[in-house]
Amino acid sequence: MRTLLAVTEPFIKTEVTRLSADAAAGSSVTLAVESSDGFSESAYVVIGREGSELAELQQITEVVGGPSQVTVGTLKFNHQKGEPVTLYRFNQRKFYGSTSADGSYLELTSDGSPKDIQVDDPQGTVFEYTGSTATYFKATYYNSATGDETAIGDSEAALADETKRYASLWAIRKHAGLAGNPLYSDFRMEMKRKQAENEINSAIVSRYTLPLSEVPPLLSYICELMTAGYIDYEEFGKDSEGVKWLGEARALLKAIQIGRQLLLGADGAELGRQTDTGVLAGYPDDEDTDEAHFSMSDRF
DSSP, rough: OEEEOOOGGGGGOOOEEEBOOOOOOOEEEEBBBSSOTTOOOOOEESSSSSSTTTEEEEEEEETTTTTTEEEEEEEEEETTTTTTTEEOOOOOEEEEEETTTTSOOOOOGGGGSSSETTTOTTTTTEEEESSSHHHSEEEEOOOOOEEEOOOOOGGGOEEEEOOOOOOOOHHHHHHOOTTTTTOOOOHHHHHHHHHHHHHHHHTTTTOOOSOOSSOHHHHHHHHHHHHHHHHHHHHHHGEEEEEEHHHHHHHHHHHHHTSOOOOOTTTTOOBBBOOOOOOOOOOOOOOOOSSOOOTOOOOO
């Protein structure tokens, strides 16, 4: 799996104003702003401080002046007077892959492209490529309302970060039934994935050498189950599907711990094992040839 991080560049941001009154979450919300100059219908705005968990990207449905007001189709969170409202030229990023830096780039739609710009993540928009063909990657800006897109040629080719993540955010989102739900951000999902990976590693570290040389499909399935379980349990409590998913994931981890289930690589061979698994260390052993350094009469 390869992880791409597309930083949001300043050139897509134009007008900036601030809320002149508190705004409550809901549908078709009218925002009172200090100035609506430069704002237009169908454009996109970020409400809140970019990079904070409560920042959100929404589309404008109406703009009026005197007093200045901007109406958005949906407001997910409550916002307070004084928070910034920033106009964005684009609302999504498209991701492309190629076998060479100067080759032909194809959009990675099967991995979730295009993606909404993650204004709640200070790092930018995270995209995960689970295929094996592409080596070089590019990201463009896209406006889903107008169809405008920046040129692929203007994007710099980059080698994605090779990470040993156990499951992709896209696979977890689909397993949890959140593939079409933008209200649960990738930022929150990443926190749950880290929690699942930590629990997995703590369970298998006594048997396998970490980091693993590769991520077998069984471990990816366990991570999907566990992360989706955390999310579902957090949202719906003890009667949710998440309880079942967590139980299934932990049962598989237990089977790995006791050796009933093995982690196999792509070649069918077991991944690297801890050499002292299940062996008690003591003195003397069969490698000690010197005389004993203590006797039964010694007192300590």
